[in-house]
Amino acid sequence: xxxxxxxxxxxxxxxxxxxxxxxxxxxxxxxxxxxxxxxxxxxxxxxxxxxxxxxxxxxxxxxxxxxxxxxxxxxxxxxxxxxxxxxxxxxxxxxxxxxxxxxxxxxxxxxxxxxxxxxxxxxxxxxxxxxxxxxxxxxxxxxxxxxxxxxxxxxxxxxxxxxxxxxxxxxxxxx
Numbered sequence: 001x002x003x004x005x006x007x008x009x010x011x012x013x014x015x016x017x018x019x020x021x022x023x024x025x026x027x028x029x030x031x032x033x034x035x036x037x038x039x040x041x042x043x044x045x046x047x048x049x050x051x052x053x054x055x056x057x058x059x060x061x062x063x064x065x066x067x068x069x070x071x072x073x074x075x076x077x078x079x080x081x082x083x084x085x086x087x088x089x090x091x092x093x094x095x096x097x098x099x100x101x102x103x104x105x106x107x108x109x110x111x112x113x114x115x116x117x118x119x120x121x122x123x124x125x126x127x128x129x130x131x132x133x134x135x136x137x138x139x140x141x142x143x144x145x146x147x148x149x150x151x152x153x154x155x156x157x158x159x160x161x162x163x164x165x166x167x168x169x170x171x172x173x174x175x
Contacts, residue, residue, distance in 0.1 A: 008152070009145045010159065016138045017049050021062070023142070024050035026162040027154070028057015033080055033109045035154050038116030038123055041132035046140045047114045050132070051084055054112055058082050067114065073104060080109025085122075087115040097121035128155055 014020045027037070027050075037054070039047040052062040059078035068074040068086045076082045083104055090096050096119040105111040105122060116123060126148030133141040146152035 009143060010155065011141065011143045013135065014046070014140045014142055017046065020046040020049045020132075020140055020142075021053040021056075023158075023162050024053020024055075025057040026053075027158040028054040028082075028110070030154060030157040030161055031058060031080055031110045032154070035110050035151065036105060036108075036124055036127040037110070037112045038127045038129045039112060039114045039132065040117045040129065042134065045132035045134050047132060050130070051082075051112045051114070054110065055082055055084075058110060072099070073101065075104075075108070081107070083108035083111045085111065085113045085119075087113065087118040090115075090118060093118065093121065126151055 014023055031054075039050065041047055048065070048067045051067075052065045055065045055076055055078065056062045058076075058080045060076040060082055064076060065084065066074070067088075068084055069088050072087075072090075073083065073085045076084070085101060085104070087096060101119075101122050102124070105113070105124065113119065113122065116127075116129075128151040129145040129147065131141075131143040131145075133143075135141055144155055146155050
C-alpha cells in the first residue's frame with residue numbers, strides 16, 4: 001500500500017454488519033466526487049457490506065450491489081457514479097496492472113476497490129485505505145488511513161456523520 005502522506009490513522013470497531021453498513025452509508029453521503037477507497041481484509045471482513053452502505057449513501061439501492069468477483073467491476077449510477085472493483089480472484093500483479101482499470105477509477109465519482117492490496121498499481125496517488133479485520137462474532141476492527149488531504153477531509157466528514165448516530169461504533173484510537 002502507498003505510504004501515508006498524513007500521520008493520522010483512525011481505528012475503531014463496528015459491532016454488527018448493520019453498523020458496518022451504516023458506516024459505509026455515512027461515507028457515501030459525505031462523498032463529493034473523486035474519492036478512491038482501497039478496501040483490504042480477509043473473506044468475510046465486511047468489505048462488500050461497507051460498499052453496499054456506500055451505495056445507499058450515494059442514492060443507489062444497496063440490494064442492487066453485489067460483489068463483482070467474476071465480472072471484476074460493476075458501476076452504479078446514483079448522485080455519484082459508484083465504481084466497485086473486486087480483485088479477489090486475480091493473483092498476478094502484472095495482469096492486474098495491465099487491465100486498464102485506472103481509467104475506470106479516474107472516471108468514477110466514487111471508486112471502491114476490494115482486495116486493493118493485490119492491485120496497488122491501480123491506486124492513484126492519494127486514497128483512503130480501509131482495513132477491516134474480523135474480531136469476535138460480528139465485531140470488526142476498522143482502520144482508516146488517509147493518504148492525502150482530500151481523503152482525510154472525506155474521512156473526517158464521514159466519521160462526523162457516523163458519530164451523529166453513534167450506535168454500533170466504538171472508537172479505539174487516533175494516531
